[in-house]
Amino acid sequence: xxxxxxxxxxxxxxxxxxxxxxxxxxxxxxxxxxxxxxxxxxxxxxxxxxxxxxxxxxxxxxxxxxxxxxxxxxxxxxxxxxxxxxxxxxxxxxxxxx
Amino acid sequence: xxxxxxxxxxxxxxxxxxxxxxxxxxxxxxxxxxxxxxxxxxxxxxxxxxxxxxxxxxxxxxxxxxxxxxxxxxxxxxxxxxxxxxxxxxxxxxxxxxxxxxxxxxxxxxxxxxxxxxxxxxxxxxxxxxxxxxxxxxxxxxxxxxxxxxxxxxxxxxxxxxxxxxxxxxxxxxxxxxxxxxxxxxxxxxxxxxxxxxxxxxxxxxxxxxxxxxxxxxxxxxxxxxxxxxxxxxxxxxxxxxxxxxxxxxxxxxxxxxxxxxxxxxxxxxxxxxx
Numbered sequence: 220x221x222x223x224x225x226x227x228x229x230x231x232x233x234x235x236x237x238x239x240x241x242x243x244x245x246x247x248x249x250x251x252x253x254x255x256x257x258x259x260x261x262x263x264x265x266x267x268x269x270x271x272x273x274x275x276x277x278x279x280x281x282x283x284x285x286x287x288x289x290x291x292x293x294x295x296x297x298x299x300x301x302x303x304x305x306x307x308x309x310x311x312x313x314x315x316x317x
Numbered sequence: 318x319x320x321x322x323x324x325x326x327x328x329x330x331x332x333x334x335x336x337x338x339x340x341x342x343x344x345x346x347x348x349x350x351x352x353x354x355x356x357x358x359x360x361x362x363x364x365x366x367x368x369x370x371x372x373x374x375x376x377x378x379x380x381x382x383x384x385x386x387x388x389x390x391x392x393x394x395x396x397x398x399x400x401x402x403x404x405x406x407x408x409x410x411x412x413x414x415x416x417x418x419x420x421x422x423x424x425x426x427x428x429x430x431x432x433x434x435x436x437x438x439x440x441x442x443x444x445x446x447x448x449x450x451x452x453x454x455x456x457x458x459x460x461x462x463x464x465x466x467x468x469x470x471x472x473x474x475x476x477x478x479x480x481x482x483x484x485x486x487x488x489x490x491x492x493x494x495x496x497x498x499x500x501x502x503x504x505x506x507x508x509x510x511x512x513x514x515x516x517x518x519x520x521x522x523x524x525x526x527x528x529x530x531x532x533x534x535x536x537x538x539x540x541x542x543x544x545x546x547x548x549x550x551x552x553x554x555x556x557x558x559x560x561x562x563x564x565x566x567x568x569x570x571x572x573x574x575x576x577x578x579x580x581x582x583x584x585x586x587x588x589x590x591x592x
Contacts, residue, residue, distance in 0.1 A: 240583055244590070279571070298579045305572055 222311035226270025227263050229306040233299050234262020261295040266303050273307035282308035335372045336402045342370055342409065354405075358412060361396075368396060369412045372405050383450045384473045391441035391468050413469050419457035422507045431507040432516075432542060434460070437468035439500055439542075443535040446493045450474060453491050455499035456484040457506055487526055494528045497535060504542075515545050518554035 220228075238258030241247040247254060269286045276282070286304015290296050320328075335357070337344055342359040345367070349356050354373040361368050385395040385408075398408040422431060438460055442452060452459075452473050458481075461469045483506075486498035501523020508516055519541050525531045532538040541551045548568035550556060556564070566573065 243587055283571075283575075296579075298575060298582060302572065302575045302579065305575060309572075 220311055221270070222273040222307050222313065223267060223270035225311035226266030226268070226273070226303060226307040228266070229303045229310075230262035230264070230266025230269075231259050232262075233303060234259035234265075234295070237262065237296060237299055258295075261293045262299070262303070265289045265293055265295050265300050266307070269300070269304045269307045270311070272304075273311070274313065277308070277313060279305065279308045335370070335405065335407065337370075338402050340399070340401070342368065344370070359409070361409070367412045368409045369393075370407060370409050372401065372407045374405065383448070384445070387445055387448060387450065389441050389444045391437045391470050392445070392473070393469050393471050413461045413463060413471070415461040415463035415467075415469070417458055418460035418462060418503075418507070421462045422457070428509065428513070429546075431509075432546065434462060434468050435500070435504050435507060436539060436542060438470055438503060439535050439539045441468075441470045442496055442500060443539070445473070446496065446535060451491060451493060452496050452499070454485075455496055455503060456481045457503065460503070486528075488528055493534065494531050497523050497531050497538060498525075500535060500538060501531070513545070514560070515551045515554045515556070516542070519545070519551060522553040 235255060235258065238251070238255040241251050241254045265286065268289050269282065272285050273282055282304040283301045284304070286307070287297050287301040290298070290300015290303070293300075333355075334344065335355075337359070341361055341363045343362055345358045345360055347355060348358050348369060354371055357370045357372065359368055359370040360366070382398060384392065385398065388394075393410050393413060396409045396411070398406070401407055418434065421434070438455070442455070445452065450473065452470065454472055455470070459470065459472045461471060463469065484499045484502040486495035488495060501520045504516065504523065505512070505520035508520070511517075512520070519538065522541075523531055523538055532541070537552075541553055544551050548564060550561070550564070
């Protein structure tokens with residue numbers, strides 16, 4: 220599985236989990252479906268970009284920094300973005316040198 | 318005329334010196350001696366460079382011709398093999414400037430450096446085995462570490478007359494698995510005391526008295542060492558549950574801290590919103 224796919228998958232899962240935490244706020248329960256979809260979509264965007272970065276740069280530190288910055292940019296969450304950045308650095312097949 | 322003991326000793330040394338007549342080498346001095354011969358420092362007159370000249374006690378040149386065909390950074394290149402006028406076999410090889418492994422590991426070295434050396438030795442063995450060559454006398458005294466950290470495995474193919482028991486496999490006829498035994502003993506030798514349990518287990522598996530219970534080849538042993546370096550479970554050791562948890566934590570500490578931070582933030586925001 221390449222790093223972009225890892226990013227998409229991690230973003231989808233973390234986005235869904237993050238969206239699901241809205242259940243703890245009763246006032247958001249009527250629209251939780253939309254929150255889940257939106258959060259998952261944002262997570263996949265952050266994952267896609269993090270995965271692309273991970274193919275270019277092999278550095279756990281910078282992966283976390285870039286992931287966190289992307290999380291802030293997409294209003295997805297600083298720490299959630301950092302987790303996705305970390306995951307794309309650690310998992311997935313790196314791009315082979317030509 | 319009576320000769321003094323010191324004169325007799327000197328004469329014995331001179332008589333034992335190799336006769337290099339007809340060769341292109343010029344003897345400069347003795348470097349060391351082992352059970353099967355003597356190694357001298359010599360100068361190659363044709364190429365004007367220094368070489369190590371190994372003169373064997375018998376006419377057998379060992380596996381020099383086979384080793385000469387192996388090209389690996391950790392295998393000392395052999396320049397020439399032949400027979401001296403006195404009938405003894407010799408081969409000329411690269412003169413390695415460095416430290417013997419038994420002295421090298423006596424310094425304070427990191428575990429990573431110790432494993433690097435063992436890995437380099439193993440890679441040389443793996444190549445040699447793939448080409449049908451066996452070392453037969455692998456031990457710390459036959460491994461040199463050069464001034465730039467390069468590792469050389471020396472004295473190939475000549476079975477020691479009186480080898481170091483700790484590094485010699487118990488079976489009477491030596492083959493590739495005997496080299497694996499010796500590599501396991503080498504690993505055990507370089508490890509600090511007490512060794513990490515996983516690495517100790519790898520060494521013990523390689524040194525199993527039952528040939529069939531050892532690693533099937535050097536590559537499998539090196540793969541287990543690599544798994545240890547990456548923080549993964551090794552095949553040689555059935556680790557206890559607590560050790561598994563500690564290993565998982567140390568390998569994934571960053572991720573676990575990030576997840577903990579995420580949960581803490583969510584928790585705080587939940588209770589902050591309730592106020």
